[in-house]
Structure formats: C-alpha cells, structure tokens
Amino acid sequence: MASTPSRTGRQFQRYDQGCRQVVGCIPYRYKKTNQFSSIGGTHVEELEFLLISSQKSERMMFPKGGWEIDESMEQAASRETLEEAGAVGIVEHKLGNWSFKSKSQGTFHDGHMFPLRVTELLDSWPEENVRRRAWMTAKEAREACDHLWMKEALDRLVCRLKHPQPKEEENQRPCGLEFLTEEPRMSIVSQNGEEEVDRCLVS
Template sequence: MAALVSQENMVTPTLVSRTGRHLQRYSKHGSRQVVGCIPYRFKSREKGSLVDETGEEVEVLVISSQKGKGLLFPKGGWEMDESMNAAALRETVEEAGVRGTIERQLGKWSFKSKSQDAVYEGYMFPLLVDEQLEIWPEKNVRRRYWMNVREAREVCQHGWMKEALDVLVSRLASKEGGDLPSL
C-alpha cells in the first residue's frame, strides 16, 4: 500500500525569490502578516550547551539581513495562495537555503517595522534541518551562520525573534525533562 505524503510541509527550491506584494496577506486590522522559521540542528555536545536526550548540542541558523545590518531568522510575507506552513518553508529556503521538518508554531508576535511606520504580525515555527543547499535564491545577498542558542540570542536584531527563540528553547527543554541551562 502506497503512503500518502502531505505537500504542505514540502518546498521545492526555485532559483529566484518571490517578489511583489500583490498576493500579500493582511490581518483584519491591516497588519502585514509575515512567517518564518528558526532552523535548528543537533551537533556534538560542548560544555554548557543546550542538549537533547542523546547529548547533542542544539545549533540555530541565523542569516544576514538583506541590507547587511544585523542578523535574524528567515522570515517574509505570507501570501494568499499558500498555507502558513508552506510560506514559512518557502521563505526559509529562499533566504537561508535549508530544508527540513517544520514543527508546531512557536507563537504570534506584533511588532513595528524599523524602516517604516507599520505594524506587522509575525508567526514563527521551528524547522529541524535535514538538508543545507549549496545554491539557493538569496545566496548572493545573504550570509548564513550556525551558532549556539546563546550566541544567536545575542546577535539577533529583533526582540520578537529572541522571544520566539526562548519559546523554542523551553519546548526543547520540556522534551528533555528540563535538564537545560538557563539563558
């Protein structure tokens, strides 16, 4: 018997990023809706690191902003023709060049744009990475960096993304029985 595979959690990389806002979703209050992922993986254990039950260190992937000022997690517009999960996966492939398994939503945050006088709704998901692409749509405009949770929290330029990272850390800690260092 053949197994059915859900297409919602799968993204095929393209060589170009989606552009334009004609399909952009907005909340009932007029806030632009954006979605993103905190890509993570387990690496060999180092002293004082966040670990899973097998003793492996958790690393997260941060990317440079398009304008080159600061580091953040991949995120972008949620469009009318896609589910929230599909949009988060698409943005992560476009901006960070990684694929994997998307997990349960970390939460919803409202935040103000630094460059415009606009309010956004941001939704973040953990993404357990299983593939890192050599070529991805924004390779020429972004850098990507794997680092431990503490380092990522220090360098991430958005407070709401740091809060999402804290939720991920708490979730991973509860899976392990709470044997994780505090941030």
C-alpha cells in the first residue's frame, strides 16, 4: 500500500462547544513467540501495542490527530494511524471519550480512542522522518505512554481483549479495575505540559 502525504492545517477540523475533537487508535497485534502451549502444542502468542514518538521529542504515545468534517470518526482514526505510525488495520469498537486541556494552547480537547488490529505495517509512511515507532508489551506501553488518558484507554483495551464482552457492555466499567472511574477527579499536568482531566467521558 502506498502512503499519501499527511493532512495539515486545522481549517476543516471539528469542534464541539469550543473543544477540538481529537481521534486516535491503539494499534495492536498478536505476535507468535518461541514458547509452545501445553494444549495443542501451538506457539504462544504475545499481545503487543504500537507506540510512536512525538514529532518534536522522544515522548511516546499512540497515534492521534484532528477529526475533520469530511470523514467519519473511524476514518479519521484510521487515517491518523496510517500517517503517524504507518499501520493499517481494522478499526474496532470505540474505547471511550476523554477530556484534556492543552497547556500550550489553553483549550480543552475531546479525545476519542479506538483499537486498531494491525494487518499491515508499511515500510514507508508520511511521517517516517519525524517519528519513530516501537512495539511494546502492555506493561511497557503503559509505562512509556506520556498521556494519562491514553494509559486509561490502553487499560480498557487490555481488559477487553482478555475478557471479551457483548458490545452493549463494552463501555461499562470493565473488570472492576479501580483506576478506571467515571467520577471526576483532580486535573494533573503531564510531563509534556498538557493538563489532563483525569476523567473518562464514555459516550
């Protein structure tokens, strides 16, 4: 698959009551290991997640960007993942909404995150010269990711993959994890200068 240039500018981006609408994906895959299962003798598969660096630093995160007026939310999430990470795949059921404030811009953003099961990883992609990408385990990804709201989305995805539920139940509080709550909590300023409202706004 040939890559196309990244979209630039914000003249076509969506806003809701002044909040910029941001969409992103958590790309994941199952990688076969050298270990064998005691049942059936097949290779044990390990769950991995693809993170990318910021354009201006080595801070790691999942692909995200503005949702534009000529595309669906899923299309925007898929496009951003291709542009920033060079990953193509299947966009799955939304993980939820998160509200965060950009300290540099002084505006609130609504972040919408989706899982994307990777089917192809491109050798060349639009932002290959300004980002690096890395596959990590769930523990490594949670430690490396610089955004609190993305960590929470990752927790939801890991829980969903390990404990599949009917779709109508996917946006309920999963697995009884205490760190996932829909109750408002205090804002925290992350290392990258973004004030992240530590609250999940599930649609």
